[in-house]
Amino acid sequence: MPSVRRAALAVTALLAAGAAQAPEAPFPGSLVVAQGRLQASLDLSAAFPREMERALRDGLAHVVTIHVSLVPGGGGPPLSAWAREIELSWDLWEERFDVTATDPEHPRGRALHFRDFAGLRAFLSEARQLDLGPAAPLGDQRWVMVVRVELDPVRELVDRTRELIRGQRPGQGPDGPPSVLGAMASYLLGGAGGEGQARFFRSRPFALHDGTLR
Amino acid sequence: MRFSFRLQIAAALVVAAVVPLAAALWLASRLAEENLALGLNPRLIEELQETPALYGDLFRARKELYAEQARTLAAELPGDPERAGRYLEAAVRRVPRLRRASFIAPDGAVLAEAEAEGPNPEGEWRAAQARAVLPSGEVLQCVFAIEARFFADLAEARELAQSYLGAGRLRRDIQKSYVAAFGALVALFAAAAAGAGLLLARRTTRRIADLMGAVRELARGNLAVQVEAGSGRDEVAGLARAFNAMVREVREGRDRIVYLEKISGWQEVARRLAHEIKNPLTPIQLAFQQLETRFRASPAAADPELGRLVSEASLVVREEIATLERLVGEFSAFARLPDVRPEPAELGAFVEEFLRSSPQVAGAADVDLRREGDCPVFLDRTLMRQVLGNLLRNAEEAARPARARVHLAVRPAGAQALLTVADQGPGIPPELRARVFDPYFTTRRDGTGLGLAIVRKIVLQHGGDVEARQPAGGGALLAVTLPLAPPGGPPPRGS
Numbered sequence: 190m191p192s193v194r195r196a197a198l199a200v201t202a203l204l205a206a207g208a209a210q211a212p213e214a215p216f217p218g219s220l221v222v223a224q225g226r227l228q229a230s231l232d233l234s235a236a237f238p239r240e241m242e243r244a245l246r247d248g249l250a251h252v253v254t255i256h257v258s259l260v261p262g263g264g265g266p267p268l269s270a271w272a273r274e275i276e277l278s279w280d281l282w283e284e285r286f287d288v289t290a291t292d293p294e295h296p297r298g299r300a301l302h303f304r305d306f307a308g309l310r311a312f313l314s315e316a317r318q319l320d321l322g323p324a325a326p327l328g329d330q331r332w333v334m335v336v337r338v339e340l341d342p343v344r345e346l347v348d349r350t351r352e353l354i355r356g357q358r359p360g361q362g363p364d365g366p367p368s369v370l371g372a373m374a375s376y377l378l379g380g381a382g383g384e385g386q387a388r389f390f391r392s393r394p395f396a397l398h399d400g401t402l403r
Numbered sequence: 404m405r406f407s408f409r410l411q412i413a414a415a416l417v418v419a420a421v422v423p424l425a426a427a428l429w430l431a432s433r434l435a436e437e438n439l440a441l442g443l444n445p446r447l448i449e450e451l452q453e454t455p456a457l458y459g460d461l462f463r464a465r466k467e468l469y470a471e472q473a474r475t476l477a478a479e480l481p482g483d484p485e486r487a488g489r490y491l492e493a494a495v496r497r498v499p500r501l502r503r504a505s506f507i508a509p510d511g512a513v514l515a516e517a518e519a520e521g522p523n524p525e526g527e528w529r530a531a532q533a534r535a536v537l538p539s540g541e542v543l544q545c546v547f548a549i550e551a552r553f554f555a556d557l558a559e560a561r562e563l564a565q566s567y568l569g570a571g572r573l574r575r576d577i578q579k580s581y582v583a584a585f586g587a588l589v590a591l592f593a594a595a596a597a598g599a600g601l602l603l604a605r606r607t608t609r610r611i612a613d614l615m616g617a618v619r620e621l622a623r624g625n626l627a628v629q630v631e632a633g634s635g636r637d638e639v640a641g642l643a644r645a646f647n648a649m650v651r652e653v654r655e656g657r658d659r660i661v662y663l664e665k666i667s668g669w670q671e672v673a674r675r676l677a678h679e680i681k682n683p684l685t686p687i688q689l690a691f692q693q694l695e696t697r698f699r700a701s702p703a704a705a706d707p708e709l710g711r712l713v714s715e716a717s718l719v720v721r722e723e724i725a726t727l728e729r730l731v732g733e734f735s736a737f738a739r740l741p742d743v744r745p746e747p748a749e750l751g752a753f754v755e756e757f758l759r760s761s762p763q764v765a766g767a768a769d770v771d772l773r774r775e776g777d778c779p780v781f782l783d784r785t786l787m788r789q790v791l792g793n794l795l796r797n798a799e800e801a802a803r804p805a806r807a808r809v810h811l812a813v814r815p816a817g818a819q820a821l822l823t824v825a826d827q828g829p830g831i832p833p834e835l836r837a838r839v840f841d842p843y844f845t846t847r848r849d850g851t852g853l854g855l856a857i858v859r860k861i862v863l864q865h866g867g868d869v870e871a872r873q874p875a876g877g878g879a880l881l882a883v884t885l886p887l888a889p890p891g892g893p894p895p896r897g898s
Contacts, residue, residue, distance in 0.1 A: 248455025248557070249565050281459035281557065346569035350577065353566040373584035378576055 216392040220321070220334055227269070227321035229257055229334065234314035236338040236388045242306035245286070250278040254339045257319055262331035262394035269322040275313065288312065293320070324397060331394040339387040351375040408611060412604040413597075420593035424586070431585040435578045448571040451564040458557040462549075469533035469547040472498055477535035477543040480506065484514040491517035500548040502530070509540040527551035610639045614646060626654040659863045662840075666860045669842040673853075674738035681731045684724055691720050730851065737842070737853045743864040745781035747888060750820045751813040753782065757791050758811075764792075767799045768807035778813055778820035779888045786861045793854040794824045794881055800847060801828030801879060815887060819867070822883040830879045836871040858883075 218231035233255065245251055253275040258267040273292035280287050286303040290312075303309040357371035476494050481487045484506065491504040495517045502523065506515040528548035535543045570577060613630050620628040628650060632643035698704055698713050751774035757764075764770055799807045810825045831839055838844050840859040845852035855869075858881075862869045867885035874880040 247452060248459060249452070249561055249568070281455060282462050282554070343573075346572055347576075349566055349569045350573050353570055354577065354580075370581065370584050370588065373587060374577070374580040377580040377583045377587075378573070380580075 216334070216336075216390050218316075218334070218336065218390070218392070220392070220395075222324040222397070223318075225324055227259070227324050227327070229271070229316070229319040229321055231255075231257070231316040231319070231336060231390075232314055233316065233336070233338055233390075234310065236390075237310050237313045239306070239310070241310075241340075245277065245306065245309070246279045248279055248281050250276060251341055252276055252345050253313060254337075254342050255316065256335075256337040257316070257321065258335050259321060259327070259332050260335055262333050267335075268326055268332070271319045271321055273316065277309065327397050329396060329398065331396045333394050334392040336390040337387055338390075341386060347378060351378050354378065408608050412608065413601055416597045416600040416604070420597050424589050424593055427589055428582060428586050431589075432578070432582045435581040435585075439574050439578055443567065443571045443574050443577075445571065448564075448567050451560070451567050454560040454564055455557060458553060458560070461553065465531060465547075465549055466533070469500075469531055469545065470535075472501070472547070473533035473535040473543055473545040476504065476545065477537055480537065480543055482539070488515035488517065491515055495519045500525070500528075501545060502528070502548050503546040505544040507542045507544055509542075514541065523548045525550050529554065607637075607639055610643065614639075614643060617646060617650075621650060621653075626650060626657060655868070659868070663860065663863055666842065666856060669856070670738045670740070673734040673842075677731045677734035677738060680727055680734075684727055684731070687720075688724055691717070733851050733853055737857055740857065740860060741786070743783045743786060743861070745783055745865065748780060748782050748784065750778035750780050750782070750822060750885065753784070753787065754791065754811060754813055754822065757788055761788075761792070764795055768795065768802070768809050770795065770809045770811060772811040772813070775812075775814035778815050778885075779890075780820050780865075780885045781888050782865055782885065783861075787865075790858050790861050790883070793858045794883075797854055797881070798824060798826035798828065798879070800850070801826055816884065818887055819884040820887050822885070823880055824883075825874050825878055825880040827876075827878040830873065830877060831871050833873065836873075839871055840869065855881075 217233060217235055218229055220227060220229045222228070255273045255275075256270065257272070258270040260267045271293060273290060275288060275290045277286055277288045279285075283302075284304075286306070286309045288301040288303065288309065289298045290301065291298040301312065303312065352375075354371050355367065355375040357368045476491075476498070479490070481490055487506045491506060494504055495501050496519070500523070501519065503518040504516065505513055508514050525548065527550070529551050531547045531549045533545045533547060535545075537543065610630075610633075617628045617630045629647050630643045632640050632647060634640075695713065695717055704710055751772075754772060755774070758770060758772060795809060798809045801807070808827050810823075812821075812823045812825075814821055835846070840855050841852070842856040843852035844856075859869050862883055862885070865885055867883060869881060869883045872880045872882055
């Protein structure tokens, strides 16, 4: 989906700028070239510890975003990016995780259900044969694969909170006129940023002629 | 470095707007912080976050209850389908929230079934299924009702919890955005106020600039300059009015001085003329008398033709000498106008007294006097009698050959006493009104043009003025204004 790809590129560009400050973690994936295209496979289980189950079973809606990008080893804009956005919630009546995942392979999203956290965790952790585009543009340069995993991104919170503030109708009941102050504050809150619960994984710098990255 | 008045006012407005804005921003920050601390209390958010889980507990409890009820029903379910049907119908009526019960054979065939009739007593509902497997392999499939409102409430609680959870995490950002919004709004209002203030200030400064320009014009000698005072009642409008009055006064003062200087010049001319004419008059008169006496005694007097010629010449010479003497007298009177010696008087009473003591006036014209209010003035009685006499004579002569009808009126007009003398003669053409007070200007063949000049000089010396006006009913109207005497005050400046 082009919009997902554009969003992923934008976010990854920001990540690339801040990658130097990101906490280091062993890179949990591999990159291969198949039929001239780059294919990444990831095991992100480190980003989804078992302790997370309680938080995800609270009955609230959660969003998990996974961004994968290839950035030049010396810094610069990413060459390619891949993103997946997962909306999930624990259905308190059906007692199962309801999941909607949107990624370039499923731009309209696909609905999934998991009876337990183990199944959900496996789904969240595994990303196989992610298409990162043609390999040729990598040339002889050295590259770094950066993976960013974020639970409940700040952007989501900001959007929801802006909606909350914008809907304020102080002292006039639900049908009263909206607050001008609230509307302005909502608008200004759009600039709020900051990192949520994000985890970064960075590969060592590699070049195509090094062979498969692991 | 000099700042314009407008810039100073603008700076004052900006300072007046910015200082409270800074204080308001600080207060707004505190207020937002305290409100957010109250509204986004971590304990409250924690409780909200726990709320959906409570619904989970409720759902589990209901499921267990329904499962237990299904098991209880299954335990007493008759094996015979007909009896089972009646049993299930009774169960549907008896067991709360049981909407349907189906007795299903191991092969899936429905052996008996009962369904509740009518609406659920607890309103809208969603189906909650419960199964109980009998030892013989059949299944009792029950559908219980669970209140739909639980799901709606859960959705609402979840939305609320999520909103407040997010807001709680962004508390600092929310505070900043509210303060920024408040600041922007206040700044907007302050800018609007400053704009309005600047417009007002511009209006004021423009008027002050106009005044400054007028003062410069005045300094260049332009005594016709006036500024637009408008209808305002503020200090600037008052200043403009005071300026206009001052300029008017200066102009009138200058006009007085110029006129008096001009009159002085003419007085000098009159004095010399009187002197130059008067000196040869007596020798001419004596010489002619001598000539006439010698002629009467001479034989030539026997010539009747010559005697008639001498008599006619004698008449002409006497008449012309009399005219010249009258001229000399008027010139002398004009040249020797005495200084004004003012004393307090009531103008109306003075005019009344003048008319009473001047029978020749009543003999020459029909004069009436209308008095309104008191008009205390300072005047020189002798000179002002001359003024009245000249004005009335002017009216009489204007009416000739008819008998003049003259209307006198005295009344206060602002800070002045107004005396008007109106006649019903031909009036004064507008183009001549400014000149009728010039010495030697006259429209009459036998006039000297000194009467109104003397009037004006005397009135000016009293601090007043006189002007010719066009009354609505025709004729001429000469208006004399004299300053009203302040109670116990000194005589007017012009004297």
